[in-house]
Amino acid sequence: MTTITLDNYRHKGLRIQLVELLRSKDISDEAVLSAINEVPRHVFLDSSFVELAYQDMAFPIGSGQTISQPSTVAFQTQLLSLTKGMKVLEIGTGSGYQACVLAAMGAKVFSIERQRNLYFKTKEILEQLPFRVKTFLGDGFEGLPTYAPFDRVIITAGAPKIPEVLVEQMKTGGIMVIPMDNAVGEGQTMLKITKMDDGSLKKEEFGDFKFVPMLKELGND
Ligand code: SAH
Numbered sequence: 001m002t003t004i005t006l007d008n009y010r011h012k013g014l015r016i017q018l019v020e021l022l023r024s025k026d027i028s029d030e031a032v033l034s035a036i037n038e039v040p041r042h043v044f045l046d047s048s049f050v051e052l053a054y055q056d057m058a059f060p061i062g063s064g065q066t067i068s069q070p071s072t073v074a075f076q077t078q079l080l081s082l083t084k085g086m087k088v089l090e091i092g093t094g095s096g097y098q099a100c101v102l103a104a105m106g107a108k109v110f111s112i113e114r115q116r117n118l119y120f121k122t123k124e125i126l127e128q129l130p131f132r133v134k135t136f137l138g139d140g141f142e143g144l145p146t147y148a149p150f151d152r153v154i155i156t157a158g159a160p161k162i163p164e165v166l167v168e169q170m171k172t173g174g175i176m177v178i179p180m181d182n183a184v185g186e187g188q189t190m191l192k193i194t195k196m197d198d199g200s201l202k203k204e205e206f207g208d209f210k211f212v213p214m215l216k217e218l219g220n221d
Helices: 009-024 030-038 047-052 070-079 097-104 116-126 164-168
Strands: 059-062 065-067 087-091 108-113 133-137 150-155 170-181 188-195 201-209
Touching: 009 030, 009 070, 030 070, 030 097, 059 116, 070 097, 070 170, 070 188, 070 201, 087 097, 097 108, 097 133, 108 116, 116 133, 164 170
Parallel strands: 087 108, 087 150, 108 133, 150 170
Antiparallel strands: 059 065, 170 188, 188 201
C-alpha cells in the first residue's frame, strides 16, 4: 500500500513559490492558481522525487508514464474556463494530479486510465486525499457514455485526432482541451475546441507541447 507523506510547512512554502512562477508564465486564472496552491503535488511522485515535486518539471510515475509539468497542468486547466459544479471528463488519469487540481476547483471529475497498474496505484493515493475524483480503468477513446454529457473534456496524452465519440459526449457550448499530434510527427499542438450551437467545432491553437501518446488497448505495465 502506498502511504502518502503529510503536507508540511516546507511543502506549503514551495507551493507558494510554484504559484508565483506560474503567474510569471502567464497563468492568470486565480481559481487555477489557488487549486495549484491547494493540491500537494509531492504525494503523486515516488518518494525519491519529493524534493523536486514543486519545480516546474515533468517526472516519471511508473508504467512508462509521466506526471505533467505544473505549467502544462495549469495551462490546460486555464483553457478549460472551468466553473464550480461542472462535469469534467479527463483522459489519462496518470498520477491523478491533474484530476485533483480540477476537483480542487469544484469540478465533478471523471477520469479514465488505460494502464492497469497505474490505475490501481493512483486509486490508492486518491483515496487518502480530500479531493473527489471518480477513476475508471478503460480506453479513453470510448469516453464514459453512462456519465455523459460533460461540460468539459481534457485529454492529457498526445492524441492522433479529435476523438468523435468524446465530442458526442460533450454538451453544446462545451470545451475540449486536447494536445493533438502535429504534422511533423514531433510533439503536439494544444487545441481548444468549442462545441457550437449548430454542432460545428470552433478550433483554436495554443502552442507546442510534448505528451506521452494516447494509445488504444489496455496496458498491464
Ligand atoms: N493527467 C496525468 C498525466 C498523465 S500522462 C497526470 O496529471 O499525472 C498520460 C496518461 O494517459 C498516461 O497515464 C497514459 O497511460 C494514459 N493514456 C494513454 N492513452 C490512454 C487512453 N486511450 N485512455 C486512457 N488513458 C490513456
